[in-house]
Amino acid sequence: MGQIQLKKVTKSFGSTEVIPPLDLTIEDGEFTVFVGPSGCGKSTLLRLIAGLEDITTGHIEIDGQDATSVVPAKRGLAMVFQSYALYPHMSVRKNIAFPLRMAKLSQTAIDQKVEAAASVLNLTDYLDRRPGQLSGGQRQRVAIGRAIVREPSAFLFDEPLSNLDAALRVGMRLEISELHERLKTTMVYVTHDQVEAMTMADKIVVLQAGVIEQVGTPLELYRTPRNIFVAGFIGSPKMNFMTGSEAAKHSAHTIGIRPEHINVVESGGDWQGTVGVAEHLGSDTFFHIHNTGLAETLTVRAIGDVSLKHGDTIHLSPRVDDIHRFDAAGLRIS
Amino acid sequence: MARSVTTQRKALTTVAAWTIALIIFFPIYWTILTSFKTEAQAINDPPLFFAFDWTLENYSVVQERSDYMKFLWNSVIIAGGSTVLGILIAIPAAWSMAFVPSQRTKDILLWMLSTKMLPAVGVLYPISLIFVKFDLLDTRGGLLVVIMLINLPIIVWMLYTYFREIPGEILEASRMDGATLKEELLYVLTPMAIPGIASTLLLNFILAWNEAFWTLNLTAANAAPLTAFIASYSSPEGLFFAKLSAASTMAIAPILILGWFSQKQLVRGLTFGAVK
Amino acid sequence: MATKASRSAARIMMAPAVVLLLGWMLVPLIMTLWFSFTKYLPLRGDSIERGLDWVGFSNYVRFISSSSFWPAVHTTLIMVGGVLLITVVLGILLAMLLDQPFWGQGVVRILVIAPFFVMPTVSALVWKNMIMDPVNGIFAHLWRFFGAEPVAWLQDASLSSIIMIVSWQWLPFATLILLTAIQSLDSEQVEAAEMDGAPSLKRFWHIVLPHLARAITIVILIQTIFLLSIFAEIFVTTGGAFGTRTLTYLIFQRVIDSQNIGLGSAGGVYAIILANIVAIFLMRIVGKNLDA
Numbered sequence: 001m002g003q004i005q006l007k008k009v010t011k012s013f014g015s016t017e018v019i020p021p022l023d024l025t026i027e028d029g030e031f032t033v034f035v036g037p038s039g040c041g042k043s044t045l046l047r048l049i050a051g052l053e054d055i056t057t058g059h060i061e062i063d064g065q066d067a068t069s070v071v072p073a074k075r076g077l078a079m080v081f082q083s084y085a086l087y088p089h090m091s092v093r094k095n096i097a098f099p100l101r102m103a104k105l106s107q108t109a110i111d112q113k114v115e116a117a118a119s120v121l122n123l124t125d126y127l128d129r130r131p132g133q134l135s136g137g138q139r140q141r142v143a144i145g146r147a148i149v150r151e152p153s154a155f156l157f158d159e160p161l162s163n164l165d166a167a168l169r170v171g172m173r174l175e176i177s178e179l180h181e182r183l184k185t186t187m188v189y190v191t192h193d194q195v196e197a198m199t200m201a202d203k204i205v206v207l208q209a210g211v212i213e214q215v216g217t218p219l220e221l222y223r224t225p226r227n228i229f230v231a232g233f234i235g236s237p238k239m240n241f242m243t244g245s246e247a248a249k250h251s252a253h254t255i256g257i258r259p260e261h262i263n264v265v266e267s268g269g270d271w272q273g274t275v276g277v278a279e280h281l282g283s284d285t286f287f288h289i290h291n292t293g294l295a296e297t298l299t300v301r302a303i304g305d306v307s308l309k310h311g312d313t314i315h316l317s318p319r320v321d322d323i324h325r326f327d328a329a330g331l332r333i334s
Numbered sequence: 335m336a337r338s339v340t341t342q343r344k345a346l347t348t349v350a351a352w353t354i355a356l357i358i359f360f361p362i363y364w365t366i367l368t369s370f371k372t373e374a375q376a377i378n379d380p381p382l383f384f385a386f387d388w389t390l391e392n393y394s395v396v397q398e399r400s401d402y403m404k405f406l407w408n409s410v411i412i413a414g415g416s417t418v419l420g421i422l423i424a425i426p427a428a429w430s431m432a433f434v435p436s437q438r439t440k441d442i443l444l445w446m447l448s449t450k451m452l453p454a455v456g457v458l459y460p461i462s463l464i465f466v467k468f469d470l471l472d473t474r475g476g477l478l479v480v481i482m483l484i485n486l487p488i489i490v491w492m493l494y495t496y497f498r499e500i501p502g503e504i505l506e507a508s509r510m511d512g513a514t515l516k517e518e519l520l521y522v523l524t525p526m527a528i529p530g531i532a533s534t535l536l537l538n539f540i541l542a543w544n545e546a547f548w549t550l551n552l553t554a555a556n557a558a559p560l561t562a563f564i565a566s567y568s569s570p571e572g573l574f575f576a577k578l579s580a581a582s583t584m585a586i587a588p589i590l591i592l593g594w595f596s597q598k599q600l601v602r603g604l605t606f607g608a609v610k
Numbered sequence: 611m612a613t614k615a616s617r618s619a620a621r622i623m624m625a626p627a628v629v630l631l632l633g634w635m636l637v638p639l640i641m642t643l644w645f646s647f648t649k650y651l652p653l654r655g656d657s658i659e660r661g662l663d664w665v666g667f668s669n670y671v672r673f674i675s676s677s678s679f680w681p682a683v684h685t686t687l688i689m690v691g692g693v694l695l696i697t698v699v700l701g702i703l704l705a706m707l708l709d710q711p712f713w714g715q716g717v718v719r720i721l722v723i724a725p726f727f728v729m730p731t732v733s734a735l736v737w738k739n740m741i742m743d744p745v746n747g748i749f750a751h752l753w754r755f756f757g758a759e760p761v762a763w764l765q766d767a768s769l770s771s772i773i774m775i776v777s778w779q780w781l782p783f784a785t786l787i788l789l790t791a792i793q794s795l796d797s798e799q800v801e802a803a804e805m806d807g808a809p810s811l812k813r814f815w816h817i818v819l820p821h822l823a824r825a826i827t828i829v830i831l832i833q834t835i836f837l838l839s840i841f842a843e844i845f846v847t848t849g850g851a852f853g854t855r856t857l858t859y860l861i862f863q864r865v866i867d868s869q870n871i872g873l874g875s876a877g878g879v880y881a882i883i884l885a886n887i888v889a890i891f892l893m894r895i896v897g898k899n900l901d902a
Contacts, residue, residue, distance in 0.1 A: 050506075050510060052506050052509065052510075052613065053613060054613040069614075071509070071613075071615055073510070073511070073512040073513060073514065074512075077510065078511075079506075079507065081506070081507055082503070083501060083503050085501065085503040085504045085506065086507075087507075087508070087522060088504075088526060089525040090525075098508070098513075098521075099511035099512050102508075102511055102512035102513045102517060146507075146511065150511070150512070344710075344713070347707065347710040348712035350707060351707055351708060351710075351712050351714075351718050352714065354704065354707070355717075355721040355722050358721060358722050358724075358725060358778070358781065358782075359721040359722070359724055360748075361725070361736050361737060361740070361778070362724055362725065362728065364736075364740055364741075364748065365736050365740060368740065376746075377745075377746040379746075379751060379754075380751060381748060381751050423626050423630065424627060426624070426627075427624045427626070427627035427628070429620075429623060430620035430624040433616075434616050434617055434620035436617070436620075440897060442624070442628065444896070444897055446627075446628075446631055447889075447892075447893060447896065448889055448893065449634065449635045451885050451886070451888075451889040451892075452635060452639070452882060452885065453838060453839045453858065453878070453881040453884075453885045454841075455839060455841070455858045455861045455862050455865075455881060456639075456642055456861070456879065456881045456882045456885075457638035457642055457878065458861075458865055458874075458878070459641075459642070459645065459865045459871050459874060459875065460638035460639075460641035460642055463658075464637070483630060483634040486627060486630065487631065490627055515616075515619050540727060544729040544730065546729060546841065546842035547839070547842065550841070550842060560729065561729050561731045561732075561842070562731075564731040564732050564735060565731045565735075565846050575739060575740060578735060578739060579736075579740070582732045582735065582736055585729060586727065586729060586732050589728075589729070590727050590728070593723070593726070593727035594724075597786065600723075600726075600783075
């Protein structure tokens with residue numbers, strides 16, 4: 001079991017309120033991702049759940065039990081830190097065994113569980129090394145190993161991939177997802193990277209300045225962002241926004257359209273502009289277009305390689321069904 | 335970045351550096367050398383640098399006549415005891431200040447430092463009175479506590495500067511892993527801080543060993559450590575150069591050896607982390 | 611990272627150190643303050659149990675107006691100033707020398723640092739007898755070798771002799787700290803100045819010295835605090851005679867030799883104030899470093 005409920009939780013540091021009253025339920029077995037720009041309070045929120053920080057007011061319940069004033073050690077949660085936080089003076093084996101030692105398990109039980117975790121994580125050959133002798137990806141796996149042996153009711157991940165290089169990050173992302181598939185344990189994952197959020201989450205919680213902007217599945221957020229912030233934050237490249245007459249045509253204060261929802265056409269089209277930068281990825285081409293009279297820069301994603309270059313005039317045709325409309329307060333008009 | 339230097343210049347620097355180093359070291363060298371001479375050779379004119387009969391007689395005489403071992407033992411107990419006690423009190427305090435800092439942490443640290451700067455002579459009489467009152471005069475225990483207290487600020491400071499370099503996340507990880515505060519300190523912080531704790535121990539042991547105000551003023555025959563033992567040689571017996579040298583050599587040798595190991599930490603410890 | 615639980619744990623864990631130091635500071639300090647306002651001559655039967663006569667500031671006035679006060683201040687200033695001057699100037703030169711590449715750096719470093727580890731009573735006695743003795747000391751031998759009359763150092767040049775001994779003890783400290791500071795100097799900065807055609811003296815004056823300023827200040831402040839309370843070196847060499855009675859030693863004599871506790875305590879309060887003036891400057895620098 002691993003249901004986590006936050007009820008009217010607030011957090012202040014001194015007189016600064018970093019998290020205004022917040023309600024959130026994380027269901028058992030769910031992979032929940034907190035995503036938002038840096039300083040949005042997502043890590044603080046995770047640390048509140050972990051018990052590493054006190055909440056200022058409100059309640060935290062884990063599996064229906066009030067855990068508000070329970071010390072971290074007794075909450076039955078495991079955490080993987082951004083820096084991995086491995087014990088540098090212990091071998092990999094001892095690192096993974098540490099939570100079990102603290103739980104006063106017998107030596108045979110400890111050995112058994114450590115071996116099992118190590119084989120799952122491909123660490124068997126490294127058990128007697130120190131963390132300092134491991135690569136970033138291996139350290140990450142040790143940190144995960146240390147978390148899984150506890151058999152926690154939920155895993156907490158605090159930007160676990162941000163210290164890895166790009167290639168490794170993709171690999172680890174898959175490993176963590178697979179781990180979730182296998183264990184079916186609740187996972188709460190903090191990241192500033194919306195790609196991680198989109199690819200891994202069952203449920204995404206978008207945060208800004210301590211406030212939950214929207215909660216939903218990745219595709220819900222992609223298809224029906226509740227406001228301009230979520231619309232701009234989810235999706236890559238970023239959604240294009242336009243105000244003024246073009247928005248008025250759709251009877252909205254602001255309209256947004258994703259780069260992949262604008263078609264490049266040979267001629268005609270509703271919009272046109274001059275290609276500034278063309279990024280050729282082979283599979284796709286990203287155009288950054290100026291002089292459209294709509295926005296400073298318009299980003300368009302074309303499938304395949306489209307051979308337009310800097311300075312060329314480009315004709316565009318937006319897919320009207322995929323235009324998002326927002327009112328003056330930035331909220332979605334449905 | 336190392337710069338290439340001409341061999342000639344390097345040779346010149348070498349000569350200069352060695353000359354100065356030998357001059358600075360000379361009094362110690364001379365003391366050690368003299369301790370192996372007979373009394374007559376020790377005051378020979380001209381001074382003897384090599385050609386003399388090496389003898390260990392002075393060492394056995396010093397031991398026989400003044401029970402050197404007793405003073406040595408006192409020094410070991412007082413310096414070692416005050417250091418261990420100080421570390422035990424300082425580790426939790428330094429943990430608090432390094433990992434759970436509050437607005438007052440800085441003030442507390444600076445205040446601790448300021449107690450170190452209290453001139454001892456200003457409080458000599460009150461301390462003597464307290465010692466008399468509680469029957470602590472000339473006891474190792476009393477002196478041990480006083481020396482622990484005068485060095486406690488340095489211990490706290492040194493540990494604090496070492497602890498601050500340990501990432502807090504690792505301690506948090508241990509908390510998530512189910513460690514109690516005691517286990518966190520015992521199994522995670524202390525082993526990680528071993529190098530820092532060791533150098534703190536070392537430097538503090540040296541400072542305690544060499545402390546010469548309170549040892550001279552609060553001890554007599556029973557609890558006197560080597561500092562006070564040596565001071566007794568300033569009486570006419572001090573004219574026996576060879577024996578004075580032997581006694582001095584025995585008093586400084588252990589600490590010279592320890593000191594050479596601790597030279598790197600010395601800077602940090604004595605400047606309260608202001609120079610690293 | 612701080613929860614209520616960890617904050618209260620922190621307070622408890624800090625308590626022993628704080629309480630002990632608070633007691634160590636306050637109890638004797640208050641007693642000294644109290645005694646300084648009383649007539650307290652244990653040899654004439656005064657004692658705390660029988661009650662001490664309150665005499666106001668008269669001890670403070672007497673301490674300052676006694677004929678030994680100003681000479682003691684004078685001696686203290688010369689001693690502290692002399693040692694500081696010698697150790698800082700020689701320390702800078704030595705640190706710069708040791709920063710150069712040469713053969714046997716490790717051994718030289720060890721030899722240079724050694725005096726710092728010699729206990730004060732030993733270095734005082736060794737210098738007094740083996741080096742400065744007017745008959746058998748090394749200096750006497752040297753002087754005779756060059757046909758000069760040996761000097762009775764600790765009588766005829768007593769203060770300079772003590773300054774020499776104390777400087778020998780503290781030169782390693784200054785050198786070590788300044789060397790550490792020099793080694794942190796960015797060599798590219800020096801090279802840039804070299805490329806700009808600055809002669810070596812100018813380089814020293816405009817780049818090396820400013821870089822060392824902080825370290826020098828720290829050396830001066832820390833040494834001042836220790837030097838103000840120099841005791842053993844005087845105790846075993848001259849016993850305060852021949853113009854070597856510093857403020858610390860004067861207070862010591864008032865308290866221990868003449869057993870005039872009131873007067874000595876007033877002197878102690880002066881010493882505490884003096885030390886605190888220096889300490890404030892030191893703590894400012896150290897405190898700034900804490901924020902960084």
